[in-house]
Amino acid sequence: MRVYELAKETGHTSKELLALLKKNGSSAKAPLSNLEESEVSFLRKKLGTEKNKQQKKTKDSQEKTINNQVDKKDNKKTNSNDKNINSSKKVDLSKKNGIEKKEEGQSSSKTSQKNPKEQVRQTEVNKKTGVHSSRFSQNKPKDRGRKFKKKYSNQVKDPVQKTSAAPLELKEVDVFWPITVSKLAETLAVKPTDIIQKLMQKKVFASINQRVEPQFAEDISKSYGVKLTTSPESSSKEDSGLKSLLPEIEDKAEDMSSRAPIVTFMGHVDHGKTSLLDALRKTQITSSESGGITQHIGAYEVITNHGRVTFIDTPGHEAFTAMRSRGAQVTDVVVLVVAADDGVKPQTIEAINHAKFSKVPILIAVNKCDKPDADPQKVRTQLTEYELVSEEWGGQHIFVDVSAETGDGLDQLVEMLILEAEMLELKANAKRSAHGVVLEAHLDKKRGALSSFIIKSGTLKVGDIVVAGSFFGKVRTLINDRGQKIDEAGPSVPVEVSGLAGVPFSGDLFSVVKTEKEARWIQEKMLEKGSKKEVTAAPKGLTLEDLYSQIKQGNIKEFNIVLKSDKVGSLEALKDSLVKLSTDQVELKILHQGVGAINESDVVLAKASRAVIIGFHVDVDAKTKLLADDSGVDVRIYYIIYEVIENIQKAMEGVLEAKEVRKDTGQVEVRALFKSSKIGTIAGCYVTSGQVQRGAFVSIVRDGKVIGESQIQTLRREKDDAKHVKEGYECGIVLDKFKGVQEKDVFDVYIMEKVKQTLN
16 A cells, blocks of 8 residues: 555545654655555554544533633623623713712722722723723813824824923834835824925925935934834845835735645657646647647646646747746646657756756656557656656656556546645635736737736735736736636636736736735836846856856855767766866756757756856857847857866866957858869858958857867958958858868857956
8 A cells, every 4th residue: 555545545644644654764755655564554553543632632622612602601791791880880970070089089989899890890991092080071072183093093103292301212114215205104104294294394395106315214204213224134125026015914824725736847849748738628729739839838727536736838849948947937846748659858858957946846747658669667767867766766756657648647647746735735825915927928909918827825806906027907807727707816726817007027926916006106116126127237147257256255055057068978078077076165066968059948047047058069059149148148168178177177266367268250151162273162151140350260060060170261252352241241261271161061250369367
């Protein structure tokens, strides 16, 4: 019997059973672990004892509740008697309006002797109302600001109204700068008009939504007994985006309830990710997709016999790696889909690396097991190289053999997902205002801005005011994954939302706010942050030049590298040599490795993980170079292994010396070859990007691999010599000491510049 089967039978969770087994010294570590008969009998006995204890505890709790109810009834009777006495006391006091104080004192003293309970009761009433017993019967003057005073009666009062000469102790309150009139009033628990009046006394005229200069804000706050401060914690929150601009809501334990797991399908193209989802939903999603490949991120809710599961289907094609990475950021569990008849492929490895970087559990679905040449055991063996070891082989990962075609194994797949979610203890508060993540957004000509939301907590309703990224609006419609209009959606539910004023970015946070004023204020702050980032934008990635200073400041504990090479042998040699460079302070980690040219997928992963891309005898195309430059990702190309090791070691030690650095200037494509008896072979070229200049160096690339290096000896434009030729023009090139040029070869043109690389 397995752990999860016994858990289902006894009505407990697998986690509870595993905890008991661990205390007993059992080797069982996962829900799929097999139990011996002795372990089963131990658990049954233990759970039976626990059940008896729980029943006794429940019984005692019920008895205590009954006793409390009886006490409450007795208290109600006593209270009602006290109220009668109290009311009669009020009548007596009203009649004695003209009697002397001495007689009034004697009367109250007699009353207290007759009924001590009434005196205590009267004292409590006086405390609550703030009225002294000696003037209890006096008529209270009318107070037009009574509602406001009641609202802020326990808040900070204006010390100017205080008559006490004692020194005022200032209460420190953290705020974010800049601060508006309304926010300052809220912080000091006063009316905004009071702040405006105090500003007018200082000859400053401001409206409720305008900012207050720090000096004036601090002076006004001191007059209310408050000192405005900015702690390091609040400063760090200020830069954290939408979350920092929203009031913190503390979720109570009694409001928390289990939510459905959010699961992402990842893997190589055509391994059956969407087909598996089709089988689970019993719909035909792939029929509407171009070429049977998913072209966008879709989120789908599936209701099964084991519970609800929300699936995010991410594209498997290499061109959509960025979208796949975005999908992994919002998920609780990743399902890695691998075809049993195809095995581990390059994009399978990319998916593993994205999932590992997101630090979420990975469950493996071995698909297409119905095929004649299917070999599920081979898949298990291949994945051990990437630290994905099956529980059957003593590992920590669940493998499920499935077939989208026949439906075999799908029920077990869902059951394992529910078990994984059970171990994670996923909970959310459905009673609070909704917040979550934008999966995708686009502009529809008829319906306006449409956004796909995944709700992480709370309940989203039609009519709610939502802020998403730097846009806000009132929710007009909510549409679920089946195209049906709904009134509200809770945690883990995917919905399409209309009503926003613009199109937010994928990956933006969204949250429900109370008023449009608050939404406008948040929008203004988000736009300010966006413009500030544009002005003070720093490189988003990590460069070798920055490495030592970051290590010295303690900002880096792991130095990530994306490694690409032209051959498997070189790749393994480089990997082994680089890993040995790890120190006590910093672990050097190969985040992703592969054979072939550096592509956009490598840049996306390097940007997300602040990694440096190291290429060995490989090429980088113009589009990938542009993406790397825009993303601030450092791409280094080497041709000698010891230079790679030496350069990175020096970077980690902060002793990089000034040296010549390659600077790419352009790229040309060979379109024709001409023979000349005087100067040899002339390559007729077309400049596809940048520019080419006489005397520059070139890397000759054929079929994505660098086959040689040379220098431009002769450069001609038509029949004339030229110093340089720009993008979009044709030219003739003669290389120095290289005779194997062929049509369709690509020349990566570069020059060598001396760059000082001192890090201190």
